[in-house]
Amino acid sequence: MAVKKGGALTPLEVMDDAAVIPVIVLDDVAQAVPLARALVEGGIRMLEVTLRTPAALRCIEAIAEQVPGAVAGAGTVRSEEDARAAAAAGARFAVSPGYTPLIGAACRQAGLPLLPGVSTGSEILLAQQDGWNELKFFPAVPAGGTAMLKAFAGPFPDVRFCPTGGVTAANAREFLGLPNVVCVGGSWLTPADAVKAGDWGRITKLAREAVALR
Structure with a gap:
């Protein structure tokens, strides 16, 4: 799928671009651009940079400004302030570990498509009440894995x-084989040792393997 050069993406466009959205944790801004370039070279363009470190927003800003082929997104969005700060840094989508209407409203106001985190039927209903139908199932394996997703398919076909x-x-294909799964999120594309060593070739190889999962 072609990535829009500018303007708002839909949550489905974020999810449908590749089989895997990498979950990225960066402590050093200097690693952000070469890491993003390595992933883009491997065919992965939707990059979820988690707001778990003091450097995260600056990393998003660097990727947004210096890697034209990448679509920088913000993960671990936990508040209205996170959503606004991510948008100001240049993020084009957001991912949250859970969901509240305040987060949803802040993302809409900031023009960020959101993948809200859910793990129960009640959380899915809450997100759907606010118009979100493309959701992050988190934490996927502890919350029931493929068995839970199969169970959700009945009452939540949309x-x-x-x-x-x-x-x-090792288990991504099992998830991707389900009709209600568009993509998966994972940290294995950006191993900490490879990032620390600047082994960008390894990361490009992992990205290509991830693209081939679909």
């Missing part, structure tokens, strides 16, 4: 998921 949390190269 919902599409991105399972994240315990998803690996």
Whole structure:
């Protein structure tokens, strides 16, 4: 799928671009641009940079400004302030570990498509009440894995998921084989040792393998 050069994306466009959205944790801004370029070279363009470190927003800003082929997004969005700060840094989508209407409203106001985190039927209903039908199933493996997603398919046939949390190269195909799963999220594309060593070739190889999962 072609990535829009500018303007708002839909949550489904974020999910449908590749089989895997990498979950990225960066402590050093200097690593952001070469890491993003390595992933884009491997065919992965939707990049979820988690707001778990003091450097995260600056990393998003660097990727947005210096890697034209990448679509920088913000993960671990936990508040209205996170959503606004992510948008100001240049993020083009947001991912949250859970969901509140305040987060949803802040993302809409900031023009960020959101993948809200859910793990129960009540959480899915809450997200759907606010118009979100493309959701992050988190934490996927501890919350029931593929069995839970199969169970959700009955009462929620209009919902599409991105399972994240315990998803690996070894089990990704099992998740991706479900009709209500569009993509998965995972940290295995950006191993900490490879990032620390600047082994960008390894990361490009992992990205290509991830693209081939679909």
